[in-house]
Amino acid sequence: MTAAQVHKGLEGVIVDTTSTSLVDGEAGALYYRGYPIETLVQYRFAEVLHLIVFGELPDARRLGEVEEYLWQAGRLPAEIAATLRALARNGAHPMATLQAIAPLLALEPPLQRIGRSDAEEEGLIIAARLPAAIAQIHSSLEDHAPHAYPASRRYGERYLQLLTGHAPSADAIDAFETLQILQLDHGFNASTFTARVVTSTLAPTPSALSAAMGALYGPLHGAADQGALEMALEVGEPQHARAFVANCLATGRKVLGMGHREYRVVDPRAKILKALAERSAVEFSHRRLLNTLSAVETAFVEQTSSKKRPLRANMEFYKGVLCLSLGIAKEYFTATFAASRAFGWVAHIVEQRQDNRIIRPSALYIGPAPRQPEEDIGHEKAQSQR
Incomplete structure (x- = not known):
């Protein structure tokens, strides 16, 4: 192997x-x-x-x-x-x-x-x-x-x-x-x-x-929903989105809710959720969060457009705005x-x-080759046990 x-x-x-x-x-x-x-x-x-x-x-x-x-x-x-x-x-x-x-x-x-x-x-x-x-x-x-x-x-x-x-x-x-x-x-x-x-x-x-x-x-799975909302709260205002995304890309910080391993285009669930969030965000604070998230998405797409596989919002990205409007706290x-x-x-x-079969994948071993303890180490251990 x-x-x-x-x-x-x-x-x-x-x-x-x-x-x-x-x-x-x-x-x-x-x-x-x-x-x-x-x-x-x-x-x-x-x-x-x-x-x-x-x-x-x-x-x-x-x-x-x-x-x-x-x-x-x-x-x-x-x-x-x-x-x-x-x-x-x-x-x-x-x-x-x-x-x-x-x-x-x-x-x-x-x-x-x-x-x-x-x-x-x-x-x-x-x-x-x-x-x-x-x-x-x-x-x-x-x-x-x-x-x-x-x-x-x-x-x-x-x-x-x-x-x-x-x-x-x-x-x-x-x-x-x-x-x-x-x-x-x-x-x-x-x-x-x-x-x-x-x-x-x-x-x-x-x-x-x-x-x-x-x-x-x-946070790389379901908890990205809470993380994306907390990120929007950290950004604060739409006008800060571009600098925030640039800093994330420069430091290797993940922008939670952006990208999905399976999708090469927009996550179809994200389309539906974004539309729901837009309809439900009637309170000023919710609308500001939605606008901030939208600005983060726009900045992220623009700043990663040269990549072979562009990343776009997934289902978790806009979910928080909808949940808050329904009375569901981020936790x-x-x-x-x-x-x-x-x-x-x-x-x-x-x-x-x-049709069960136990799931037990193999691993490629990269540790030391088979070996024995050195003679002097084994001798010292034997002496110390007497």
């Missing part, structure tokens, strides 16, 4: 098959189970998660069953809620707390069942309970009583009401569900691959989901991402189990 055969980051390496999503990086297109993402964002979130998990869009009756299941299963059992609140009081980032509690969220399953296997059902229970878990973390850190569990069966309405305590508008619900649809699945990204690696060992579903959350928390951006992507992880866990 030679160094030329090493593929750092497994870039370009096809390790398995999937029928869940297709990322067409050359065309800048994304498909779930064959449907283009631009079409699917017109559906309800529960319809598209059904497509991801079960393979087809549901009819009206089945949609009702799915939404009822998510509502019933989504309630946190009292003991789990108390444990979660106690854990959250330690003040860790919500993603760290969420990863820690995830394996326990499948305990005390609801009476209704929708999964086709125990592994799938465990995953769906955890995914259904993530909105309430995130709201519990928020209420604990903010030191207020948890908001009452909403009666609404609509996923987006329930999530926002649990987190904010206020009934969201119809436009807010639609915008939030669009965001969550865009975050459901995306090929063999780092967190999904992590879930599949853990699953390949025949570890239980909760372990795979917890590991996937750990991968999503990385909960990535947790909100996990609440959606968990359904995609479940689909991949099931897919991995269907």
